[in-house]
Amino acid sequence: MTETRQGNGSAIVLIGPDGAFLNSVAAAITQNAGAAVVIPEAVEAAARRPEIDGAAAVVVELDARRRESLVALQGLALRLFGRAPVLVLTDSVDDALIRWFLQIRISDLLRKPVEPKDVIKACLRALKASASLPDDGSQIFSFIPAAGGVGATTLAIETAMLLRRAAPRESDSVCLVDLDFQNGACADYLDLEPRLDLAEIGPHPERLDLQLLEIMLTRHASGLMLLAAKGQPAQSPKVDTDVVVRLLDLVSTRFESVVLDVPRFWMPWTDQVLLGSNRVYVVTDMTVPGLRLGRRMATSLSERLPELKPRVIVNRFEQQMLFGTGLRRADVERALEGYLEGTVANNYKLVREAIDRGLPLDGVKSGSNVSTDLKRIVLAQTAAE
Numbered sequence: 001m002t003e004t005r006q007g008n009g010s011a012i013v014l015i016g017p018d019g020a021f022l023n024s025v026a027a028a029i030t031q032n033a034g035a036a037v038v039i040p041e042a043v044e045a046a047a048r049r050p051e052i053d054g055a056a057a058v059v060v061e062l063d064a065r066r067r068e069s070l071v072a073l074q075g076l077a078l079r080l081f082g083r084a085p086v087l088v089l090t091d092s093v094d095d096a097l098i099r100w101f102l103q104i105r106i107s108d109l110l111r112k113p114v115e116p117k118d119v120i121k122a123c124l125r126a127l128k129a130s131a132s133l134p135d136d137g138s139q140i141f142s143f144i145p146a147a148g149g150v151g152a153t154t155l156a157i158e159t160a161m162l163l164r165r166a167a168p169r170e171s172d173s174v175c176l177v178d179l180d181f182q183n184g185a186c187a188d189y190l191d192l193e194p195r196l197d198l199a200e201i202g203p204h205p206e207r208l209d210l211q212l213l214e215i216m217l218t219r220h221a222s223g224l225m226l227l228a229a230k231g232q233p234a235q236s237p238k239v240d241t242d243v244v245v246r247l248l249d250l251v252s253t254r255f256e257s258v259v260l261d262v263p264r265f266w267m268p269w270t271d272q273v274l275l276g277s278n279r280v281y282v283v284t285d286m287t288v289p290g291l292r293l294g295r296r297m298a299t300s301l302s303e304r305l306p307e308l309k310p311r312v313i314v315n316r317f318e319q320q321m322l323f324g325t326g327l328r329r330a331d332v333e334r335a336l337e338g339y340l341e342g343t344v345a346n347n348y349k350l351v352r353e354a355i356d357r358g359l360p361l362d363g364v365k366s367g368s369n370v371s372t373d374l375k376r377i378v379l380a381q382t383a384a385e
């Protein structure tokens with residue numbers, strides 16, 4: 001990697017196989033007292049580099065005929081959305097592709113051959129435009145279970161409810177999204193009708209806009225908004241990554257806080273969804289296999305996607321020794337090798353009653369041990385940010 005840095009501001013990151021050209025752009029940027037970093041690799045190889053996350057702007061030079069480059073570009077655009085503009089530099093584009101670049105929120109498109117000074121001008125324009133936009137600042141919390149039935153859905157719903165209560169009374173600023181398109185339980189747990197019609201969106205993802213999203217949301221009496229698919233339990237729904245990314249992009253534009261109930265089985269879009277989240281909670285329960293699975297999932301996620309920083313929540317925590325195995329909090333911490341974010345009390349009666357009556361936990365009993373524990377985990381961090 002060639003790196004040219006000046007000043008303390010964050011750098012413009014230039015990614016692409018044409019290292020010689022990108023270096024000439026970087027040299028021109030530094031001459032103008034800016035800072036630039038060149039990663040002379042195709043975007044699919046460079047997309048996970050840590051320098052990208054602190055970038056002021058990212059310029060991606062690519063061959064638009066390479067599908068893997070386009071997929072990586074989309075992931076990058078999603079990750080940086082609202083944080084840094086992404087510009088594309090390429091030579092072969094048709095109208096359909098230009099439209100797609102717009103959809104994935106590419107700030108500007110430059111056609112090769114192009115002069116370094118034109119790239120700089122485009123970057124400055126994009127930086128100026130993004131600075132004048134209000135900070136989208138939405139927070140995305142993902143909950144993913146390490147094993148079946150550990151309570152990920154329960155904790156996702158309660159987190160959404162906590163965030164809802166912490167927001168101004170009349171605002172509908174929090175959305176819970178059930179990404180388990182096949183066996184989602186959020187709508188049932190809240191006794192709501194799911195309205196997301198994937199069969200309608202599937203063939204025409206480009207039609208998906210804020211207006212259509214509005215029709216597919218369901219409002220809970222608390223003010224929480226739910227996006228959940230009309231269930232198709234006997235079919236395996238094939239939902240394209242494009243559709244999921246676009247849905248989440250719209251949801252995060254529309255809402256300040258978004259909570260995702262992510263299914264345990266890996267989908268082609270799971271990595272991208274997690275990468276687009278501000279916080280990823282792996283949920284497990286307080287059993288020996290549960291702790292092992294929790295650690296395994298957190299370790300493998302952070303090895304593969306280091307910027308995720310997954311944290312583990314141990315649900316159904318019991319103070320006393322567990323089933324005579326002598327498992328205590330210190331053992332739980334040790335078993336999770338530093339990934340433990342917190343524990344949530346076991347309260348079967350309360351959770352069961354809430355589910356059966358289609359109520360949030362506070363609707364059954366306010367200030368329960370389950371919601372106090374969760375509040376400590378979720379709201380303490382929100383306040384610290």
Ligand SMILES: Nc1ncnc2c1ncn2[C@@H]1O[C@H](COP(=O)(O)OP(=O)(O)OP(=O)(O)O)[C@@H](O)[C@H]1O
Nearest residue numbers: 145148149150151152153154316345346347348351
């Ligand atoms: N803190 C808790 N105390 C007691 N019971 C709980 C707690 N959290 C969840 N449960 C119970 O565990 C069961 C599974 O919960 P939930 O559906 O939230 O799990 P999940 O991880 O989403 O499962 P799935 O793998 O089906 O997606 C439910 O019956 C729920 O009542």
Ligand SMILES: [Mg+2]
Nearest residue numbers: 152153180185
């Ligand atoms: Mg679930």
